[in-house]
Amino acid sequence: MEGIEGGGIGGYWWWAAASSAQLAWGINFYRKGYAGDSRFMPLKAFAVASLFVGATASAAVGILRASGVHSVEDAKEVGASIRSGLGIPRRARDE
Template identity: 65%
Template sequence: MEELGGGGGGGGRGYWWWAAASTAQIVLGIRSYRRGHAGDSHLMPFNAFIVASLFVGATASAAVAALRSSGIYSVEDMKEAGANVRTGLGVPPRAQDK
């Protein structure tokens, strides 16, 4: 099954779309922030929301790129990665609630 993002799969093949989106959003957010406010003061809250949304979107895109590039595609994959980190640190496994 082909994954979204241009090829999917781990190992860095399909996450570059997410990384490109993150980079574009952060650059646009920084440009908008540096440009500052111009125009009617009634639009300032809307402009601030747009700039904040660009930063939040860039963070989300970067997080998805990082997860996809490391081969994590589901919650089960994340749980397995967490268990591996705990084992590597020498921390005993958590008790399973049933």
């Protein structure tokens, strides 16, 4: 796929689209409320909650990938950069 290796938003517009679609679908179902057989209420509640969790996960992955964080080591570097920018000393476990 084109644009997956580099940072930027070039190849990640679909992460935003997936997140937006899931969020819109979850809000739509939440606003409709409950209708129908009461035996299916737990299933419907789980489905709505899953849409919200999926939307959050899609958005988080899209943001991380678009900003160039592709591995745990990249995330550690970002964390170290944030800590040093805030003036917080390095952790004792860091080597």
